[in-house]
Amino acid sequence: MGDNLLSTGHSSRLFERVYDYIINRIERGEWKEHEKLPSVRLLAQEMNVHRLTVFKAYQLLKQNRKVYVKDKSGYYVYPDSIMSINDSKDLITSSYLQKNHLSEIHRVPVTYQFSQALIDPNLLPNLYMSEYVKKVFDLYPKVLGTYSTVQGDEELREALCEYFLKRHRFHISADELLITSGAQQAIDLISRIVIKPKDTVLLERPSYSAAIDAFQQQGAHIVPVDIYPDGYDLEQIELYMRQLKPRLFYLNPTFHNPTGYTVPSGQRKRLVELAEQYKCLLVEDDPFHDIYFDEEPPLPLFSYDTEGYVMYIRSFSKYVAPGLRIAAVATRSSLMKHLLNAKSLADNGTPLLNQKIFLHYFSSVRLQQHLEKLRIALHIRKEIMEEELAGTGWKWVSPKGGLNLWIKIPETLPMKSLLERSFDQSISFVPGTICDPLREPNSWVRFSYSYINEQQLRDGVKRFVELSQGLESSF
Numbered sequence: 001m002g003d004n005l006l007s008t009g010h011s012s013r014l015f016e017r018v019y020d021y022i023i024n025r026i027e028r029g030e031w032k033e034h035e036k037l038p039s040v041r042l043l044a045q046e047m048n049v050h051r052l053t054v055f056k057a058y059q060l061l062k063q064n065r066k067v068y069v070k071d072k073s074g075y076y077v078y079p080d081s082i083m084s085i086n087d088s089k090d091l092i093t094s095s096y097l098q099k100n101h102l103s104e105i106h107r108v109p110v111t112y113q114f115s116q117a118l119i120d121p122n123l124l125p126n127l128y129m130s131e132y133v134k135k136v137f138d139l140y141p142k143v144l145g146t147y148s149t150v151q152g153d154e155e156l157r158e159a160l161c162e163y164f165l166k167r168h169r170f171h172i173s174a175d176e177l178l179i180t181s182g183a184q185q186a187i188d189l190i191s192r193i194v195i196k197p198k199d200t201v202l203l204e205r206p207s208y209s210a211a212i213d214a215f216q217q218q219g220a221h222i223v224p225v226d227i228y229p230d231g232y233d234l235e236q237i238e239l240y241m242r243q244l245k246p247r248l249f250y251l252n253p254t255f256h257n258p259t260g261y262t263v264p265s266g267q268r269k270r271l272v273e274l275a276e277q278y279k280c281l282l283v284e285d286d287p288f289h290d291i292y293f294d295e296e297p298p299l300p301l302f303s304y305d306t307e308g309y310v311m312y313i314r315s316f317s318k319y320v321a322p323g324l325r326i327a328a329v330a331t332r333s334s335l336m337k338h339l340l341n342a343k344s345l346a347d348n349g350t351p352l353l354n355q356k357i358f359l360h361y362f363s364s365v366r367l368q369q370h371l372e373k374l375r376i377a378l379h380i381r382k383e384i385m386e387e388e389l390a391g392t393g394w395k396w397v398s399p400k401g402g403l404n405l406w407i408k409i410p411e412t413l414p415m416k417s418l419l420e421r422s423f424d425q426s427i428s429f430v431p432g433t434i435c436d437p438l439r440e441p442n443s444w445v446r447f448s449y450s451y452i453n454e455q456q457l458r459d460g461v462k463r464f465v466e467l468s469q470g471l472e473s474s475f
């Protein structure tokens, strides 16, 4: 057993492999906090290595505060040895290039939170929400005593159909809508029902990192499509559709995450035509549509769809109540029945209480009032971030909506050290590699201006600029 185990380790030196083996067992909860670990002699025997090798591994574990020594009686698991802040930081900075999970970055608690594309809870209608909670219990006293249907609350779906018709000219019925627990679940369900290993999927480059992860998890062959400030190269897309026959193209054409770019309406129409011609499903993810600063963005691609080649995901998580996790998927295609099947396997329906609370807030005049104020607040925050970056010479395209700045920093700045030093200064951001479907190193970073208040925003960006300049001059 020992030989086998050691030969599969990734670390090159023997004692490091023993170290990894012990960490692994602690991580899996086999050895718990304050539990005594096997003696050097026993472990050496079990793993078929020299005692000194195990001793060396234990010394390193002790040094890294994974284990401690008690009364000379042996080694014990250090409390929080796996999840302590420093550990998680090391884990993240060393592994982000390999794992690329956005959630790894979000795990580090920091003061200057630029990595999460979330809206400051102080800008959300929390107080009003509590009124709606009360109202929902008065209106539906048994709301917690029952499930929602798998497809989602009918009253909510009807209300959303009306809204989509008025706002975006979607002619759909409630049967063509599915309520999901956030857009993330929608992406996951779609990837499960449409993608089989080795299917070609087109993804924007850069793209929303968790969508890359979802399609990768299905074993998709991912082909990147560059997105520019004025949209895509449609000839390139047509070529890919003709030659590679992709199953789907996942896109976020409005205030795109991470770049903030918006695809113009002419391209939207043409894309739908191409999708029909080459039978490629367009999965349009549109969580930022309402978060514009001056002008409403163009109509969604779904507005041009008549043949069922567009699937539209609309999250209301960001600007109403992230905690409710409400999103909707619109589709005219026969894929709805597969989606329903996948949704029932995933969770049998989004919690009814959440849907009802959302419905009553969403149908009230307060939503529009909230959005108007929110747009102004976010616009101001974006401008503050831009003001603080103005002297750096770094490049970005000023977004007209959304939550992020996509910034090109000097190529001479080493990303790993930059991230490490930022964490040390309690700053987080998203390295561009995480947003690249090919995960290639690059010198882009995503900074969200939506989560922290104006003063923190100024202080945080100033600190980041200073530390970057310090780092640059040390190379």
Ligand SMILES: Cc1ncc(COP(=O)(O)O)c(C=O)c1O
Pocket (backbone or CB within 6 Å): 117, 181, 182, 183, 184, 185, 208, 252, 257, 285, 287, 315, 316, 317, 318, 326, 327
């Ligand atoms: C493009 C995009 N899609 C989906 C999501 C996830 O949204 P939700 O919170 O509704 O799961 C995000 C969140 O940042 C996003 O940026």
